[in-house]
Amino acid sequence: MKAPWRYWQLVRLTMQGKRQVDEVFACRDCLDAQFPEAEVADAAVQRQLLALMAEPLPSAEGCLRCYISHEIDRACKDLFMRFGKAAGIPHLEELLILVLLDSDPLRQRPTTPSLADDPTPAGKVLRTFDPDKAQLNTWTKRVVISDRALSHYLQDYGVYLDSDWSLLNGLSAKKLRRLLSEEARVDEAVLQEAEAILQSYQEVYRRDRLASRAETANRSRCEPPTPKQLERMVAHLQQQGITDITAEVLLEQLEQWARLMRRSRRPPTVSIDTPETQQLIDTVESDALTPEEQEAAASQQAFLQSYRDALLKAMDGAIAQTLSHRVATLSQRKPAKDGAFLEGLYRFFCQGESMGAIAPHIGLTAQYQVTRLLNIKALRADIRREMQHTLRQRIGELAQQYVEASDLDDDLDAALDAELERLFSEAEAESFNAYSDQQSLLSQRLCDYLAHRSD
Known part of the structure; x- marks a missing residue:
């Protein structure tokens, strides 16, 4: 020893x-x-x-x-x-x-x-x-x-512990284009080849990952692609007319993109854009307050920070619970639909694909079939309901820890309803703007959960 x-x-x-x-x-x-x-x-x-x-x-x-x-x-x-x-x-x-x-x-x-x-x-x-x-x-x-x-x-704090391969699992073609364009001036042919490389990686690596998880309940960390997987990626590219790439070059390219993603990523934030909040922040920063006022303002600011943390935790918990319930229900169907459901959600929230584009990847033929399977509107409603239940309890506990925070809002339920309405309205609005690079907080957390379920 x-x-x-x-x-x-x-x-x-x-x-x-x-x-x-x-x-x-x-x-x-x-x-x-x-x-x-x-x-x-x-x-x-x-x-x-x-x-x-x-x-x-x-x-x-x-x-x-x-x-x-x-x-x-x-x-x-x-x-x-x-x-x-x-x-x-x-x-x-x-x-x-x-x-x-x-x-x-x-x-x-x-x-x-x-x-x-x-x-x-x-x-x-x-x-x-x-x-x-x-x-x-x-x-x-x-x-x-x-x-x-x-x-x-x-x-x-901006620190991501995901493996390179987990990061690349969640990289969309649109995001890759933006990253490469921001890094240097590249022509359209280079961008198209990059998209093809990413597609070949995800077709081989992510599909193997999902199959392994389904067969063995694998929850291990994403490991580097094996030589055989790299050769399958090269073969996939050759079928698309890209013949001048080797397994070694492909691996180096993927690792470079992962490093690029790490440099570009920023931590998710929660914004509570109410006039009262902004006034509170301005007040705390003022030097003209009495010691008693400074203490009260600092207590309220501490409450707000705890509220932000509770909001994220409640959202993550609601997502996990809602999706687990859906997966359990769909797994009982004949044939089981849980795998198609998770793959479809991943492509929708992480890849930004349309319902029509998702269909052939999950064994369906029409857009309406994907829309019915994923049922995004009901999914958001279920997550919101779970969040509201959790937050009502948690915020009541927080208010008892910060006495002054009880003055933050006389109608806590109304304030919570308004905040959730803002968050979920943002999520719904992005459904009608397919060309926006900005994701709502809900979509970010959904994508994060879907991308790391097997890690």
Whole structure:
């Protein structure tokens, strides 16, 4: 073992949100009893502890949870060192609070869920770790990096942890044209060839990805295309008359576009463009306020920031719940329609394709069939209803945390209805403007969910 103490020291956050390391004596006793020789390799230690968990031996699970806490801590430190200063992330604890959630490694509290129901990243690591396929440290890092809450937080600071291939899965031909045109002056022939290359990539790679997910419930990270996949892409291009490209050149071109996407991407923002909000922001920035007025204004601004965060979280949750329900329903049809539904939504929201263009890709022949299957209007209505239910509860909780925020609006329901009406009107309006490069917030979050369901 390289560092035995990692199996009996738990890294956790205090109630004040401060990082702290606690020694768990039962875990130390367990490790000393099971491994009196310090020369045992970590892989062997972890394999035996997993076996002891099944007996069950709570202290064995505690040892693994301690080890995982150190790896979560290390993964967050690495992210903070790489991106914190440039992105403006204030503290390491801002990352830890999202993923370092295990404070009861021996599962002694009555409120602590069982491993099967544990929603924390540590619980997910223990449920999914296979010592025959990965090392515990690398598997923990993979789970942390793919954590949705952490990813969304980092995106708010302009940091995207998607693999190149996940990014390219969500790249539309229209967006590629714009990126290439902004980077340099290119003629139409170059743009058309670029579109053909992107199409060949997505036809091969994304189709394989969807097939793998359907057959094996694969949720792994998007890996680089295999040599065989690259050769199939080249063959696809040759059928379209593009014969002067090799697999190596194709791979280099795709990687270059991914780098271009990373440079161009910006974090999604939520705008609350009411006169009251703008007046509040102007007021907070004024130097003419009394200390009491400054405190009240700052409290209201904190409420607004919490409101923005709650809005995004509610939207993401509503999207996930609504689509999961639709997929479950469509999967029961004969033949099942869930795959066609997800592919159609992806092409509509991420690729910007029309209903008619989508039809042949999902086994349909007419535009009206796609319109009926996707039923975008009903989808938006269901998402809005779920959002409204969640936000009413959450905003009530927020208002209790910020006393002054109760003065923000005397009719919270009316304000919430107005805000949701604005958001969903924007989403509906873009349906009538096929040539706009601007996506509504709802469409952005829908695309993000659809593009990363399998990551």
